[in-house]
Amino acid sequence: MASLDSDTPTAPSAEAHGGDPLYETVARRLLAQIDVGALRPGDRVPSVRELSRKTGYSITTALKAYEHLEALGAIESRPRSGYFVRLEPARAQALPQTLEIPPGPASLISADVISSVLETVSRPGLVPLAHASPAPELLPVAQLHHLTRRLLREDPDTAAGYLMPPGHAGLRQQIARRLAGHRCEVSPDDIVITTGSLEAINLCLRLLCCAGDTILMESPTYSGLLQVAEEMRLRVVELPNHPQHGIDPDDLRRAIRRHRVAAALFVQNFNNPTGSLLPEEAKRDIVQTLNGHGVPLIEDDIYGELGYACGRATPLKAYDEADMVLHCSSLSKTLSPGLRVGWVASHRWRRELIRHKFTLSTATNSLSQMIAGAFLESSAYDRHLRTLRATLARSVARFSEAVLRHFPPQTAVSRPQGGFVLWIELPRNVDGLELFQRAARERISVNPGVIFSANGSYQNYLRINCALPWSAEIEQAIATLGRIASWQARRA
Ligand SMILES: Cc1ncc(COP(=O)(O)O)c(C=O)c1O
Structure with missing residues (x-):
């Protein structure tokens, strides 16, 4: 059995762990041991009691850490034997x-093909394996309902009017606060609330590109982004997207040398459809390369909060020294797609984004913005x-x-x-x-x-x-x- 003794803390304090629940800290330490091979598939991990004694954490914390690791698929409990590092068949x-991607811009797959697929999969009564959308059972629907009633009662006038761009001040503050916790220093004034992430990306592309311009995207990537590119008659140069570690900075450098690139549009935190996560060093490299060539990066970070082991993944915006990354995201994958609340954060292009938002849809639904602001402010999120x-x-x-x-x-x-x-x-x-x-x-x-x-x-x-x-x-x-x-x- 491997030991957890080496660098485990003995005097637990909530502050020592940056506010993360203690069980996540314990779980992360164990995951690190599995990653470096100190704990191997099939190894028994210390019992809950032993873990609690060795680490100084309570039995409840130790048990929660193991339940968390079990949920992550890293360990499994065997009846009357304890917990073991999982012999995961999927890993083999x-x-x-x-x-392989042919060189040169792609002749885009017709948006008609995508539209006809979307039409078919949106028919009612189908087992819903198509849309990347969390089932209502996984969302805090009752809390949202409660909040909606409260906000309508307390502030019906704001809910009934326009909340003009850049949008609800409290919501922008909450988004900025959350980004600051992940090394993105963005002022609430530089955030523009949008109707979902797709509107945010539309705004950015319309701001940065004209028909015939070349943009960089991953392959594979989310079909909705390809539809926007086709509608705008953009030329897409695809970069291969590895299903675990995303795009290769060398491929990016080659593409930039070969093409005149108006913008890059990447989904590198838990990419849709591959789930890949770009490693930190590659994130820095990619942003520095784009910064160095003056190429704006539209970052679609819609899944960034949903890391199983790491929690929130670092946005690429965190490495943006030249203010050239337009950070786009929404609450569609975490809180509710029906709210239609998203945003784009950019200091450099703030004014133009506000102007485009006005002309595209005037404002995002006021009640949705209020609900999102209140939910993010509470600890419930x-x-x-x-x-x-x-x-x-x-x-x-x-x-x-x-x-x-x-x-x-x-x-x-x-x-x-x-x-x-x-x-x-x-x-x-x-x-x-x-x-x-x-x-x-x-x-x-x-x-x-x-x-x-x-x-x-x-x-x-x-x-x-x-x-x-x-x-x-x-x-x-x-x-x-x-x-x-x-x-x-x-x-x-
Ligand atoms: C990568 C990606 N970007 C954007 C969107 C659209 O997000 P929203 O519903 O917030 O507009 C989706 C939805 O599936 C997505 O997967």
Whole structure:
């Protein structure tokens, strides 16, 4: 059994851990031991009692740390034997491949293909594996309801009027406060509230680019961003996005040398669809490179709060010394997509962003802004995020296990470190678009990989949403997808 004695604290104090709950601190130490191999798959970890004695933390804290690690899929409890480092079958599994990207700007996959897929998967009554959207059961719906009633009672006039750009002052303060906790010094005055993250990105692209301009994006990337690029008639140069550690700074340097780039648009904290997380050193490198060449970076950080082990991932904005990063995000993946509250933070382009926001939609829904401001101000948001991260980690592990059990043997599944989607590579001869159509006929929605690439690549890939309570219906849907994929694989 490995020891936790070495550098474990004996005099616990809340301040010593930057305000993180103590159990997360204990869990992180254990994870670090697993990462460096001091604790190996199958090793028994100290009992709860031993952990409590060695670390000086209470039994409750030690137990919560183990429950947290179990939710993260790092350890497992065996009846009457204790806790063990998990022998995780998924770890031995190959990752989905990042495909080679032809040089030069992509001829964008038609937005019609994406629209027709979205239309199909939005039909009511389908098992919802397509939209990257947390199920209401995972969201604090009752608290939001309560807050809505209170705010309408206390301040009906503000709710009934326009809250003009830059938007609700209290909400902007809360966003700035949260960013400051992650090394982003952004003034509340430099934040513009938007209707979701997609509007924030639209504002930035309209500000920085004209038809015919070249932008850099990852491949694969979120289909909604590709739709905006096509609508604006932008030329997209794709950078390969590794399913664990994101884009390679050398690929970025090569692209900048080869093309005149108007802006970069990256989702590097728990990318959709791969779940990849850019390492800190690469974040610094990428921002410095873009800063050095005067290329603005639109950072879509919508999943940044949803790291399973690390908690909130550092925004790229934290490395932005030249004020060239436009940080975009929203509460759609954490609090409620229905609120439609997002933002963009930029000192340099603040005025232009406000002007564009006026012309695009005048203002974001006032009541939504008030609700978001009040929720972020209370401690309920952090409590909710802690529960949500653990739930998502568990759910993603469960979905992944089911996919590996039901899909054909050569299937590779991503191992996201945050967020809640799985990126699945199927055997080469399985057509994801056909699978999507056959699944829809069986009342299952799923996204074909091809909509995540400007080049129309990833034809034998799928993306599924795991932010759903596990049920027999979900298991059955995954089994059905696996059956169709196996049939397609055998057919050729
Ligand atoms: C990477 C990414 N960016 C933006 C969006 C859109 O976010 P919002 O609903 O806040 O506009 C999504 C939604 O799926 C997304 O996955």
